[in-house]
Amino acid sequence: MSEVAQTYPPGQHPDMPPPAGQRGLMLWLRTNLFSSWVNTLMTVVAVYLLYKIVPPILDWAVLDAVMNAANRNECREIAQGACWAFIKDRFSILVYGFYPSDERWRVNMAFILLCLALVPVLFDNVPFRKPGMIFSAAYPFIAGWLLLGGLGLTPVGTDEFGGMMLNTVVGVTGIAFSLPLGILLALGRQSHLPIVKSCSVCFIEFIRGVPLITLLFVASTMLNYFLPPGTTFDLLLRVLIMVTLFASGYIAEVVRGGLQAIPKGQYEAADSMGLKYWQSMRLIVLPQALKISIPGIVNTFIGLFKDTTLVLIIGLLDVLGIGKSSLADAQWNGLSNEIYVSIAIFFFIACFGMSRYSIYLENKLDKGYKR
Amino acid sequence: MxxxxxxxxxxxxxxxxxxxxxxxxxxxxxxxxxxxxxxxxxxxxxxxxxxxxxxVGKTFSYDFLSTPASYDINQSLIDYTSRDTHFRAGVVGLLNTLLVAICGIILATVLGFILGVLRLSPNFLLNRISYCFIEFTRNVPVLLHILLIHGILVHSLPHPRVASTDYNIADLFFLSNRGVFAPKPIMEPLFWATIIAFVVGIAFTVWFRRYAKGVQDATGKIYPVFWISAAAIIAFPALVYIVTGAPINWDVPEFQRFNFKGGMVLLPEFMALWLALSLYTAAFIGEIVRAGIMSVSHGQWEAAGALGIKRGRILNLVIIPQALRVIIPPLTSQYLNLTKNSSLAIAIGYMDVVATIGGISLMQTGKEMETMILVIAIYLVISLMISAFMNWYNKRIKLVER
CATH class of the missing domain: 1.20.5 (Single alpha-helices involved in coiled-coils or other helix-helix interfaces)
Structure with a gap:
């Protein structure tokens, strides 16, 4: 039985599918895993690594894990894996710290409002952006009122702040107040006035030259000496001031990069329009410079948010501080992996999300220059 | 009008x-x-x-530096007892800071370059593994890394008694919850000959590289610089070492009743800090290396290939010099970050300069202002030195334009 070959006029033959090895899964495997003998060797090594790493982690975190138990010994009786019951037991304190449980709706409220306030700042194609920006600018004060109380709400002391809420408070306050300060410092560094310039340079280099932890020590041990005798003020406030100053040094360098990327013609054009210094900065230079430096600012914020864990060293109970101190609990002691891994997941989600946003922004800004 | x-x-x-x-x-x-x-x-x-x-009846003075510190330091590179002065305690702390910083910089650079190259590998699996590792590592606070690794070392490694039989490598290295015990080299006087040979080898290499470049510029003749340098730096000292009769004795740790005796120990605090700082910084360095290599356009490969240069030489003469120009500035600032992050040692009790001068000395003497100023000054000096070096290097490798 023979097939009759169909004939086509020259050039009219329909496209044939690629050969079996050159399409679909096979092609993908060939180009990505087995393109040469080196590549094949690397694939073998990678598979071996995955085989060594993934199953034990999976066993520990999921298959042998215990979700419900009253204490550590009970956990160990059930299975040898992770004892997530510990995290379940401690969850609310890890999130809210020692915030009075009747008032926790205020923390939730502040968090929801934070998300709302971020929307007009982060995305420029949302409706009602102008009024939204006014709300965002007012947000730090609204949040302060919600969290601290007063004016009709029960006052809550800052020593009751803790957990993830404290990390968020320190991080958001730090970025909100360090941004204007950092812009001023960056302008100061670019200034033609020698004294203003050298002051800015000294401040920025000092801040960037010392570890945050020494500044926090200064805040906790030494700052009271520099204030008029008899004044004391809140440790959290001192920490916030230091974190703000610290972040502003880094923001200043990011913004300076943006300012330097603006072509000189823009400055000259602003001058030739007869604009005064602040007018030309506000209307011409800064909008362009800040637009370029947003990814850098987001990266600074990621760094700052991770650095908020350092407050545990001077005795504030942030999420890591609470995690560390709950290891001393006689019922649950020694479960350090469980607690640290959970906190790591929290930070990973927050920081990875922010870095994705920064990448999205970079792509969007890139498009602006491609015509 | x-x-x-x-x-x-x-x-x-x-x-x-x-x-x-x-x-x-x-x-x-x-x-x-x-x-x-x-x-x-x-x-x-x-x-x-x-x-x-x-x-509060305090005076501002640094007299306390010469009074006895009266506290112990569990890891010290120089002789130190609790009867020594606060000044000496501070020096011990500073040396510990520098030790962990230098070890961390070396390990982080090696790991970071491996990660960066893997990230660009055509192999899908390795590429993804290194991507996941980088993202998981750099999006978690470094303090959390330090505490987590310290926790794993202290809680998961066994007591020295168990370690002496079960957790050893060739009966030379022992992994226990009191640290990693390793053989300690004891140098005999003749070992100096090897050290001198090493220094001579380096000096020869520096001279030879210049000479070879001069010859290449003048005549186009290319010497096998790499192999001759390797011979001068590694083979020559090794030869001297063998000829002088291998003048190093190894003091191998032995388990006795409660703990190991002899050898040298890497404390869990040091190990945790070292590994955590290295892994964290390596993730950032990996991204920097990737960006650096990617910044060299493909046309450079093709242009060099069109000139008939071999692949290895293209990498050495064309690609790496251009990638380094992009890599070096952020790399130095990562080194600076690692050094500053080593101050988190205090969270796990590694005795660095913050934990000695800014920690226990501060508590004992009540001299907040003096000790904090000292610690800040030390970090400023280190930072300024690294950035001065960075500026010098940047100027050297800067693109020379007309």
């Missing part, structure tokens, strides 16, 4: 506002005001500090 109003306005202005509209005068006034504000601020905090110190 308009001009007359303008003239009228000019006459109506006071002398001060005329001064203000003069650019130079304005800049002088602004600077004087800044200066005055600055001096006022410092005068304010200094008078406050003097008044506050007097009120």
């Amino acid at each position: 308009n001009t007359t109003t303008a003239d009228h306005d000019m006459e109506g202005r006071s002398a001060l506002s005329k001064l203000w509209s003069n650019r130079e005068a304005r800049s002088v006034i602004l600077q004087i005001l800044t200066m005055a504000a600055l001096i006022g601020f410092f005068a304010f905090i200094l008078t406050n500090a003097v008044a506050n110190l007097a009120a």
